[in-house]
Amino acid sequence: MTALLIAETSVDVDAEGFLTNPDQWNEQIAEEIARESGVPALTDRHWLVIRYMRDRYLATGTAPSIRSLGKESGVPIKELYALFPKGPAKLAAKIGGIPKPRGCI
């Protein structure tokens, strides 16, 4: 775990840049991580997904998988991929300041 300065705030991140302490997160941090990850601007649809991921993580201790995300957030999987290219669950977790979703088994 290392400390990193994002949007003028010092945050703890893992080797892949996921925040390890969700309390250190704020919206400016989200926007900066998004830009660095190839999402230039966060729209309302992005925020809906990000907030859903965060709420679920803070309430249950685990972030939803892409399938549950598609079923529960109301944003279809195809759109999730358009919003968060490559891996929506991972990228939304990273931008949302929660730990990397564990590949459940």
Place this chain on the structure above:
Amino acid sequence: MKKQIVILGGGTGGTMTANRLRRHFDADEAEIHVVDRDDRHVYQPGLLFVPFGLAQVDEIVRPRHRQLRSGIDFHESEVESVWIERDEVLLEDGTVLPYDLLVIATGARLQPEETEGLTGPGWNERAFTFYTPDGADLLQRALESFDGGRVVVNLIDMPIKCPVAPLEFAFLADAYFHERKIRNRVELIFATSLDGAFTKPVASKHLAGLLTEKDIELVTEFNAGEVDGVGGKLSSYDGRDLDFDLLVTVPLHGGAAYVERSPGLGDALGFVPTDKSTLQTLAQPNVFALGDATDLPTSKAGSVTHFEGDVLTENIVRFLEGRELDSSYDGHANCFIETGFHKALLIDFNYETEPLPGRFPSAVGPLPLLRESRLNHLGKLMFQWVYWHMLLPGREIPGIGPAMPQAGKKHLTTTTT
């Protein structure tokens, strides 16, 4: 007063639990009901061998009711819904079963229709799954007449039953084509939604090495969203395409359909949120669950169900007697992984400890962990006998307890490699 125990599902978990409870409670202490929609109990690990002609479907299927001890009532009907507020189960045939204690053991359901195009034209002609007896049978015929081309083995997304099975299929396919002397005409691709060959780091690295050794291409983070079964194309949500002559996929899984029809019972995928150490559901204190039907963060596998069974039976007894629950289930899972050419690997792990090299069940073995051996392959074959004759009747299997053994495991922090 006589307790009413209703068990939904007559598979591994339901059958084993019913038999154990029937032995524990006298006939005047409890009535035990088992419900299943059919009377075909499939030894699911056997399905892997059917496509290669190494097992026949009729060898791995037995009547469900015959696996139950006398004094257990078997109902052959689909479940319509569970009313957890009223402690009642409604069956599709109209029967209402009131319960003091309910066990959800209805496993996972395949949902091929959730993937666009998968069950359309080409399904069971060019695109197959071996996760059902019929599918495995049809795939066997297709493989028999296959004489070369691109074979894509695919895992659409977790969770699935027996997460190692798609890898085993790829390994066995390699051996099968070698034996038929056409391996040089077959391109084998393993496409998975995971970011590696498997979910846990040490085993994932080891298994990726085996794929390379066997010349099987590994494609990771491939979230399949669409199948063209006529044109032979598997497409991922992020815009990648894989062409195939033959697709062997593992469809998406969800819980049993009635879970979705029962308010307050399941999650978005139809799995039942369950306490990971006591197996009591979060829905109601008098509803317990085990096996593939739960949302627990461990493998959906028969070994898991078996290990859970010990804690579950104990807790059902404690609950009915008004005592505090035992919270000792540790997520223990144990899987043989067939690697072809009469060899297999063995992995053993739990919630906290990932699969590691070493020996099982103790430091002197006899079975090597995370390493190919003939003994592991024999273990896998022998297990079918153990399953019907010891596991389902609910007898102890000597030397194999529910808690994961630590002795024999080589933790990486203490080994120099």
